Amino acid sequence: EDQVTQSPEALRLQEGESSSLNCSYTVSGLRGLFWYRQDPGKGPEFLFTLYSAGEEKEKERLKATLTKKESFLHITAPKPEDSATYLCAVHYNQGGKLIFGQGTELSVKP
Amino acid sequence: DTGVSQDPRHKITKRGQNVTFRCDPISEHNRLYWYRQTLGQGPEFLTYFQNEAQLEKSRLLSDRFSAERPKGSFSTLEIQRTEQGDSAMYLCASSLSVPEQYFGPGTRLTVT
Secondary structure (H helix, E strand, C coil), X not given: CCEXXXXXXEEEEECCCCEEEEEEEECCCCCEEEEEEECCCCCCEEEXXXXXXXXXEEECCEEEEECCCEEEEEECCCCXXXXXXXXXXXXXXXXXXXXXXXXXXXXEEC | CCCCEEECCEEXXXXXXXXXXXXXXXXXXXXXXXXXXXXXXXXXXXXXXECCEEEEECCCCCCCEEEECCCCCCEEEEEXXXXXXXXXXXXXXXXXXXXXXXXXXXXXXXXX
């Protein structure tokens, strides 16, 4: 069964404490892996797309990487405003649907 | 604002009533998607349009759900005879011919 699993479910960091979020997937024929940020009560905000193993993308304190079975979202020296739920999703067929993981809720304390 | 918009933002309804939600995509985007999200979970795909054609529907989209995109621009999602299990955030997203989807703010449905 096609599946996307994120870990940990929740992560609490002190400001400046770097860490990584994991997204593992079991789909055949990956066409793209996406990272989104979601604030409470709002829709997901697009962050990155990764298409092939070895690819990396960066934006401010965030860096996303992709292997054949998983993706990591590295957060360097996080700030309280980075607190949000981070969602991973995969696109694998000709159609448009994305399969999402359950998300990692990140909390960064000052 | 040129992002995806959804209306209403919140809807409270009684069980058994019908509700309709509207989504206006980013203007040049030809693909439009509906997802449903419950607390603590990621969004789940419901259906997808390319222009006015509905190309894919999830098993989650029971007979009580219907979606339309009559002129290939805005879309509506109707739920008939609502049930308490329909309470969720309903998200709309749009994209060009690439799979990067941009989401709206969502419609929060509460069925009492």
